[in-house]
Amino acid sequence: MRVCVVGSGGREHAMAAALARSADVVLAPGNPGMDGFERTELPPERVEADLWVVGPEGPLVEGLADRVRARGGLVYGPGADGARLEGSKAWMKDLLFAARVPAAASRTFSEEGPALEHLRTLPGPWVVKTDGLAAGKGVLVTTSRQEAERDIKAKLSGRAFGDAGRRVVVEEALSGLEVSVHAVCDGRRAYPLAAAQDYKRVGDGGTGANTGGMGCYSPVPFADDEVVGQVMERAVLPTLHALRKRGVDYRGTLYAGVMLTEDGPKVLEFNVRFGDPEAAVIFPLWEGDVAACLAAAAEGALSDQHEPRFSPDAAVCVVLAAHGYPELPRTGDPVEGLEDARAVPGARVYSAGLGQGRQGRLVTAGGRALDVVGTGPTLGEARQVAYRAAACVSWPGMVMRRDIADAVGGEP
Numbered sequence: 001m002r003v004c005v006v007g008s009g010g011r012e013h014a015m016a017a018a019l020a021r022s023a024d025v026v027l028a029p030g031n032p033g034m035d036g037f038e039r040t041e042l043p044p045e046r047v048e049a050d051l052w053v054v055g056p057e058g059p060l061v062e063g064l065a066d067r068v069r070a071r072g073g074l075v076y077g078p079g080a081d082g083a084r085l086e087g088s089k090a091w092m093k094d095l096l097f098a099a100r101v102p103a104a105a106s107r108t109f110s111e112e113g114p115a116l117e118h119l120r121t122l123p124g125p126w127v128v129k130t131d132g133l134a135a136g137k138g139v140l141v142t143t144s145r146q147e148a149e150r151d152i153k154a155k156l157s158g159r160a161f162g163d164a165g166r167r168v169v170v171e172e173a174l175s176g177l178e179v180s181v182h183a184v185c186d187g188r189r190a191y192p193l194a195a196a197q198d199y200k201r202v203g204d205g206g207t208g209a210n211t212g213g214m215g216c217y218s219p220v221p222f223a224d225d226e227v228v229g230q231v232m233e234r235a236v237l238p239t240l241h242a243l244r245k246r247g248v249d250y251r252g253t254l255y256a257g258v259m260l261t262e263d264g265p266k267v268l269e270f271n272v273r274f275g276d277p278e279a280a281v282i283f284p285l286w287e288g289d290v291a292a293c294l295a296a297a298a299e300g301a302l303s304d305q306h307e308p309r310f311s312p313d314a315a316v317c318v319v320l321a322a323h324g325y326p327e328l329p330r331t332g333d334p335v336e337g338l339e340d341a342r343a344v345p346g347a348r349v350y351s352a353g354l355g356q357g358r359q360g361r362l363v364t365a366g367g368r369a370l371d372v373v374g375t376g377p378t379l380g381e382a383r384q385v386a387y388r389a390a391a392c393v394s395w396p397g398m399v400m401r402r403d404i405a406d407a408v409g410g411e412p
Contacts, residue, residue: 001291004028004047006064006077007055010319010352010371011276015053015290017348018283023051023291033338033351033362033370045071051295053077054252057133057273061087065252076294077252078272082243085254086272089169090131096267099242101235103267104259106171115152118170119145125173128152129269132164139210141173174268176261179223180216180278181231183256184293185240186302187249191293192232194285194310195223196278202326204403211326212368215404217316217379218281222260231258231265239270251298280350280371281315313375314382316405318390319352320370323397329367332357333395340392341372346382347389348373364395379405 001023005016008031016025016037028047030039040047044059045068052068054060054077063080084091090108097103108131109115119126126148130138138161140151155165182193196218202208235256243250255271255278274282283290286308293306322329334357341349350373353366370393374385383405390400 001051001295002026002049003051003053003291004044004049005030005053005055006044006059009055009276009366010350010368011274011279012055013350013352014279014283014371015055015274017350018286018290019053019294021291022289031351031354031365032356033354044068045073050074051076051291051298053294055273057083057086057271060252060272061133074295074298075251076298078248078250081246082248082250082252083272085239085243085270087133088131089129089269090167092270093169095239095242095246096270099238101238101267102264104171104174106169108167108169109152110156110167112153112156115156115168115170116149119148119152122170122172127171127173128155129169129171130155130161130165131167131169132161134161134164138165141210174259174261174266176259177222178268179220179227179258179260180275181223181228181236181256181258182274182278182282183232183236183254184297184302184308185236185250185252185254186297186300187244187251188240188300189302190232190236190240190254191302191307192228192236193282193308194218195220195228196275196281197223198275198278199401199404202321202399202401204401209326211321213275213277214319214321214401215317216275216277216281217314217382217405218278218285219310219314221379227260227265231256234265235267249300251300276352277317277319277368277371280317280348280373284315284348284373284375285311285313287311313377314379315373315375316379316382316386317371317373318386318400318404319368320372320390320393321368321399322353322364322366323399325367325399329364330397331355331363331365333364333397335362335364335369336394337392338362341389344374344385344389344392346375346385348375349389349393369395
């Protein structure tokens, strides 16, 4: 089987490595740090392949899966109709309400006055989200009403996220432990993957700006099979059913960001693709034929033989980001120590945002440059491996958190 992995980040590198265990892989476009893989600059729909696996949300929202299917291709990833789950938080909230999925209460606004008036009726903390795509950075959670008001004004004016922010969702703040639960779906059936926990803030101790993710780990001690089963029963399967009632044949990943509250799991958001950096810890632990599983989902033909199985080991991912991330990441800094990092036993290094500089040297080319992953029999041992490998890598002004998986049980 020949698989085209669409995208260029660490998520796509992790997926490609897992798919390559049983398939030939071509990345469209990938990036120069993805050694050992064929890469192409062709538009994905023009690539010769047996299966397309779409990594980022942007192409899905824009209808890439529909275009490839129109040409007779087999695609793991929803069409534009299903991708609205991530493309519009307001649409997602409407669907969850109709499906009676437990979720944070919210209201949607496109005008500043009503949004600010509603905000002032809430006790806080305050949650403000862009309606559209914002690369994981469109969510503000704050204990300052003044900050929430400024954020609403910046988003609705277009200053913060352009058109993606011209509608905002003002949401109740939930308390509890947050976890990421992914499911592989074929339109009717769904199988859960290993739960993961992501660290969104740029600084140690959960300080600083919100980012696309600074690290994660799996498995999650407080999200065992029973908890994941509750998420599937109360959130994922009802959502899949509600999509089907609306005529959406959803074949791809449903990724639920969930808060484990005193009243049980509640959905914070749904994404329509694998998380990044969650993919960096899920795929190394996923045993068996990943390509066959995703192909069966794309065909609408999942069966018990495709049910994902996971290693009893643990995985910890530490993201290495460019100087100035997330506000103004600097590019072009030469990266040192990659081979030493890859040589650490139990380590994997996924290229999230590397480019090619002078004389073929690898340089930073995006905000998050590398996902450094450690695996081991326990979370503690996996964490040691990840940080041992991360210590091998350097470039001027490199940004990283040093507390990933240190205080397991929520954002420290």
